[in-house]
Every structure is written in C-alpha cells, then in structure tokens.
C-alpha cells in the first residue's frame with residue numbers, strides 16, 4: 186500500500202470507530218458516557234443530528250479536527266465545540282456537497298446500522314436514492330438560512346452535467362464551413378491547425394487531462410442577485426487549470442440567447458474565429474455558472490489544445506481562497522445591454538444607474554421577444570403538470586430533510602422527472618419540475634419560467650438573459666443578432 190492509501194485507510198478506520206461511538210452515545214449504550222459531560226455531549230450530538238443528519242456526521246467524521254471536537258478523551262473547550270457545531274448546522278448543505286465532490290464514502294460508515302433502529306438513521310440511508318444520485322454540480326446551495334436545495338434549470342429544463350463537449354451533426358446540417366459531419370475541435374479531424382498539446386507539446390493526440398480533482402472541488406451557490414455562482418471548496422493557486430468549459434458545440438450565431446455561449450477559438454488557426462460556440466445552457470458543467478466580476482476576477486478562459494481536442498479552459502489568474510466565489514471577467518461588451526451587479530466602483534455598468542427593481546431594470550434590456558427555435562417546449566398536459574400551473578415545483582430539500590423521516594424520502598412523493606428532448610439532438614434533456622434559475626437572482630417562484638409568455642432570450646423583464654457580446658479572458662463569447 187502506498188503511504189497515501191495507508192493514510193486514507195487509517196482515516197476511514199478512525200471515522201468508522203467514531204461513528205460507532207456516536208451511535209452508542211445517541212442510543213445511551215455506552216456507560217462511559219454516563220458522566221455529566223457525556224450527557225451534555227449526547228444532547229449536543231442529538232441536536233447536531235437533527236440538523237445535519239447522520240450523513241453530515243459521517244462526512245464530518247472524516248476530519249480529525251471534528252472527531253477531536255466531539256471526543257470525550259480530549260480536553261476540548263466547550264465554547265469552541267459549540268461554535269463548531271453551530272457552524273456545521275448552518276452549513277449542512279455545503280457539508281453534503283463537500284462529501285460528494287470529495288467522494289467521501291459516508292454511506293459505507295452508516296450501512297452497518299441499517300437494520301438497527303437508530304435515531305435519525307433511516308432518512309440518511311433513504312436520502313441516497315434521491316439526493317445523492319445527482320451530480321453535485323446539478324444542485325445549488327440556497328442562501329444562508331434557507332434549506333431548499335436548488336436544481337439549476339434553464340427554460341424549464343434541468344441543466345445537466347456533462348464531462349465532454351457534444352458535437353451533433355444535426356446542429357450543423359445547414360453549415361458549409363465547417364461541414365456538419367466532422368467535429369472540428371478534435372485533433373484527429375485535421376480541419377484546422379490546433380497546434381501541439383499545451384501541456385506535453387505532443388503534435389498528436391496525447392493523454393493529458395485537465396486535472397479533475399481540484400476542478401471538481403467547487404460548489405454551486407445561489408447568490409442574492411446574480412443567480413447561481415460557484416464557490417471554491419479548495420484553496421486554488423494561480424495558474425491552476427480548474428476545468429474545461431464544456432457544452433454543445435454549435436455554429437456561431439445559431440442560438441439567439443447567448444447567456445451561456447462561449448466562443449471556441451484555437452489561437453493557432455485564424456480560420457477558427459467565429460465558427461464554433463460552446464453553448465452550455467442545457468448541457469454543461471460547473472464552469473458555466475461562474476459569475477462575472479469587473480475587477481479582480483479570479484479566473485479567465487483560455488483555449489488550450491490537449492488530449493484529443495482543443496478546448497476552452499477556466500484557469501486561475503490569482504490565488505483563490507477556500508469558500509471564495511470564483512469569478513471571471515466576461516468583458517465590457519457583454520454588459521453593454523445588461524446590468525452588472527458586481528458592486529465594484531470600476532464596474533462596466535457604473536455609468537448606468539443600477540436598477541433597484543425589476544421595473545427599473547426593464548428599459549436597460551427591453552427588447553422585442555424572441556423565440557428560441559431549437560428548444561422544444563412541452564405543453565403542461567403532456568408532462569402531467571397541473572393545468573394553469575407551470576411545471577410542478579418540488580424541491581430536493583423536501584426529499585432531503587435529514588431530520589425528517591417522511592415518506593417521500595423514498596422517492597415516490599419526490600421529484601417528477603420529465604424528459605425534454607431537444608429535437609435537433611440525440612441527447613435527452615431532463616426537464617426539471619423544481620425551482621428555476623434563470624440567472625436573475627430573484628426568488629424562483631417569481632421568475633420568468635412561471636410566466637406563461639416567457640421566451641428565452643427576452644430581456645424585457647430585466648433579467649439579463651441576452652444582450653451584447655461577452656469577452657472572457659482571451660476568448661470572446663459570441664454576439665448573436667436578434
């Protein structure tokens with residue numbers, strides 16, 4: 186066994202012992218806890234379990250510091266312990282996301298107790314079926330104080346997580362240059378000169394990968410006024426390649442709403458300019474949720490050649506602290522017709538008065554409604570929704586309340602999943618009945634998608650869906666006409 190594996194194995198063993206102790210403590214089985222302090226501790230643990238559940242406790246159990254905090258053998262300042270426990274309770278969702286992105290096998294720690302009726306245990310084990318079968322970047326943490334986990338969606342379709350770009354010839358069928366039948370971003374396609382690998386300098390397809398570990402260590406959070414954003418769960422360093430901006434590769438100019446469209450351009454070949462866009466509105470990964478900052482943005486997009494293709498990467502331009510929101514500068518042109526809310530004195534939108542209400546926001550972006558042709562909108566009755574009501578709203582939070590041993594944790598009463606096929610593709614998009622997010626930062630119930638007349642790309646409601654060009658780092662996000 187390598188040292189790392191050995192260390193991990195020891196940590197798991199310690200976490201297992203810790204959980205066993207906690208089970209005994211909660212069940213009052215261990216006499217050694219029947220001291221004055223033990224009784225207090227058992228109350229505190231009980232309280233903690235009601236808030237973060239056994240799953241939260243099992244995730245935290247992998248931390249040496251946390252185990253010490255709840256250890257009777259250690260001299261721990263009770264004030265400090267209370268503060269840590271309070272912080273955990275307040276950040277329960279972050280804790281679960283952390284467990285997910287770090288692949289912590291918290292469930293393995295709890296399974297031995299699945300047949301005993303330990304207090305609060307059964308919701309934790311049932312929870313797996315719903316909450317934990319989602320990719321963590323298909324879920325966003327709500328603002329502090331709220332419990333609902335948010336499922337990001339766009340135009341009522343869940344924003345699914347993918348790991349690779351999608352090239353579908355159907356998206357390119359009217360295209361002459363490049364021709365529809367070949368994915369031009371691939372190195373083996375030899376349509377454009379994509380240069381050598383940026384990392385190993387190989388002129389041929391190589392095995393280089395964007396490191397997935399640090400890149401995955403982020404969580405989606407609902408911001409107050411900028412929709413969903415991304416927060417670091419790891420201290421990144423300047424120069425780290427955090428991830429690849431992936432999505433559907435579509436011809437430049439083919440989608441009216443460019444909120445999530447990023448121009449793909451290989452710097453080694455001028456002919457690539459303005460040809461391909463990486464559109465991540467429906468399929469993409471966490472990088473699409475990185476919000477803009479006019480000043481001191483922490484990352485930039487770059488076009489890199491590596492592995493078997495040329496891709497847009499998101500790279501740290503300075504050190505990023507753990508828990509800091511990751512930002513990128515979209516460039517001034519993106520904000521010509523949108524209102525930036527970064528709050529910086531050097532804000533691109535500073536010349537315009539910031540909208541204080543949605544009403545005031547309208548003139549800034551008020552435009553004629555446009556129809557997004559290649560998105561199929563399914564009438565409610567076809568998807569089993571209630572007449573007169575938009576797509577059903579259930580939140581994962583209802584399913585995922587660890588302290589609640591209710592029936593719907595099992596799955597039946599939870600989320601209704603509807604398939605929303607994009608007619609131009611083979612990819613099936615899951616239509617999401619839960620709360621929406623269209624990037625405007627408003628309460629989901631009041632968002633555009635509740636509006637029957639909502640048309641993607643319409644900015645008359647001031648939510649900045651589409652407007653001028655967006656420049657990110659060295660790349661430019663396509664400007665699409667009306």
Ligand SMILES: C[S@@+](CC[C@H](N)C(=O)[O-])C[C@H]1O[C@@H](n2cnc3c(N)ncnc32)[C@H](O)[C@@H]1O
Pocket residue numbers: 410411412413414444445473474475476477478523524525526527622623624625648649650651
């Ligand atoms: C690429 S998306 C970023 C993720 C987005 N917040 C979401 O919830 O999906 C870009 C959109 O996010 C919102 N946004 C990002 N940064 C912003 C900022 N500084 N001020 C206002 N809105 C911002 C705008 O609606 C923008 O069109």
